[in-house]
Amino acid sequence: MAPGTYRVRLLLGGGTQPGSTAVTAETRRTMLAETPDAAGRTVRRSFTVDVRDPEGEPTGAPGTPGLDLVLGGAAPQLASVRVERVRTPQILLAGDSTVCDQPGEPYAGWGQHLPQYLADRLSVANYADFGEGSQSFLDNPALFPSGPVSTTATSSSSSSPTTTRRPTATPTAPISPR
Numbered sequence: 001m002a003p004g005t006y007r008v009r010l011l012l013g014g015g016t017q018p019g020s021t022a023v024t025a026e027t028r029r030t031m032l033a034e035t036p037d038a039a040g041r042t043v044r045r046s047f048t049v050d051v052r053d054p055e056g057e058p059t060g061a062p063g064t065p066g067l068d069l070v071l072g073g074a075a076p077q078l079a080s081v082r083v084e085r086v087r088t089p090q091i092l093l094a095g096d097s098t099v100c101d102q103p104g105e106p107y108a109g110w111g112q113h114l115p116q117y118l119a120d121r122l123s124v125a126n127y128a129d130f131g132e133g134s135q136s137f138l139d140n141p142a143l144f145p146s147g148p149v150s151t152t153a154t155s156s157s158s159s160s161p162t163t164t165r166r167p168t169a170t171p172t173a174p175i176s177p178r
Helices: 110-117 134-139
Strands: 004-013 019-025 029-037 042-051 069-075 078-085 090-093 123-126 148-154 161-167
Touching (some): 004 019, 029 042, 042 110
Parallel strands (some): 090 123
Antiparallel strands (some): 004 078
16 A cells, blocks of 8 residues: 555454454554454444555664554454545644654653544644654754745844745644544
8 A cells, every 4th residue: 555544444243252452553653542343243333544655753774664553462363454545634743762762672652642533524644753842843854844935034133034944734623623
């Protein structure tokens, strides 16, 4: 799958024993908290996931091409999966290691866990990177490649103008509660 936003629709359960399934995507992003189902019953769940290269931190290893989904939980059961490319409003995250998609356990940034709390009409693009601060995202377009704009500001310590690059985001429609 090419980089982009995808809606994943799952049908969980349906086995002869009760099931309990959790799902992570890409670099260990929690998309679905552990979800129980009764024996012989199914549960429908969906979420959106931002697929990009690199899949985790912007300056990290490229990861695996396409969409990575990992089923976990006490007794994972998957009856079916459907994936479609979609356009959704997107929450863009920029921050340091406390936010980023940490590649190895036991570490995790809060941005990795955010998607599980959102409806499938919204996606999270986590551009946070270990060791970076907010100024890093203004100075380094590799961290946030949405296209810079130039602004001119005068520093308080100097009367000469300075040019700052900063990322832009496309305006999105208001988001309704789940």
